[in-house]
Amino acid sequence: MMPSNKVEVALVSDKDIPTCFQVLSESFGHDAPFVDIYFPGHDTPSGQAQGTKRLTAWKQSSEDSTFLKAVARAGEGHQEHIVGLAVWTYMKEPPPAELEKVEDVEEVWPDEEDREFMTRLWRDYVIPRTRVINESSNKGVYVLELLAVHPDYRHLGAGTALVKWGTKAADEQGLKAVVEGTPVGRRLYEQCGLHTEIEEMRFDVGDQFSARRKPKLVFMVRDPVSST
Template identity: 80%
Template sequence: MMRPADKVGVALLSDEEIPTCFQVLSKSFGHDAPFVDMYFPDHDTSSGQAQGSKRLTVWKQTAKNSTFLKAVTQAGQGDQEHIIGVAIWTYMKEPPPAELDKVENVEEVWPDEDDLEFMTRLWRDYVIPRTQAIKDSYGKGIYVLELLAVHPGYQRLGAGTALVKWGTKAADERGLKAVVEGTPVARRLYEQCGLRAEIEEMRFDVGEEFIGRRKPKLIYMTREPKF
């Protein structure tokens, strides 16, 4: 745990640090976020973490408009740095593909046909609000917080706030709207950083055959740029 003298900072994430950050992601969400559970299958197992880390590494290496950040704590000179949080901010000028198989190796990640179909339908609805925001930007684009996770042992210490404000500052500098599909648990944090709910509960039409599965509870939140 942190000591009173510890400070939280934000820095760019290296490829080598992605496995550590994926463990933070898994511990942060546990099994309380259905979208995370489906998007990163078995994320709390060694095989799931290996696969998730591999996917994040490919994302980081191929998406030039995505910035991977870490929140770190370091008590003083010579003390070991601890990664306690992770965030991914993306400058998005083109609408994301509505078809999951255009952004993921779907057969490898979701070998079960029902899981794949369920995730495909979730994804199709998930990208609708940000797609509309991009269309409404008249070519400027938006700044999207695609992932935010803070280790449960280091929450309420400012890591989440620092990671969010890094992106809202970058959005302001570009004159762009910032958006996030946030969980209800994180709502207060986002509101403290200036984001406001535009859609109180995002809609996921997954069909009658998946009525027994947990659907995500996500709030679509936005923040206008401050000049």
């Protein structure tokens, strides 16, 4: 690990996206089933090209999503290294339950069984955040949709800084913050004020996919904290 005494949070530019996607891939490896199926082949050249394309399109098309990078500076020239990625979305309307409304499903999942599996996962994945949005009295919520920190740069505070950027934004607007987190990230989220609402999210994918790895995700929520 390169030495660094400070991690900074900044906005992601389009040219940062390939590096950010690589950080995402290396952060999760193959330990997160949802990432593996949502970003097929994310550790292969073709998968990284497709993932970069999808993240870029998302960044350019969503005014309510903020793409953040955590940057560490190292060496005599204080060279910048992107060590973390987060995407926070101010979500005023529930996400579509139909995956084809948010993704080009035939391009991303050309295999019919993979496509059907991901479609069923997505249908259940959005249920908890949909409920919280519907209960927000039309105010909406802040959703941490992605958080990744490169394994070589953990314990520098990158994850904390990226999470707290969004919780601060949520506080300023009096909104709840939510995340569908992995068990590995749970402690970090708790330290940033989120608490567990669903210990393990349920995915009813049917007998057809009983042999496939299903995501293990905890649904966590943080109520806004007033500055007064």
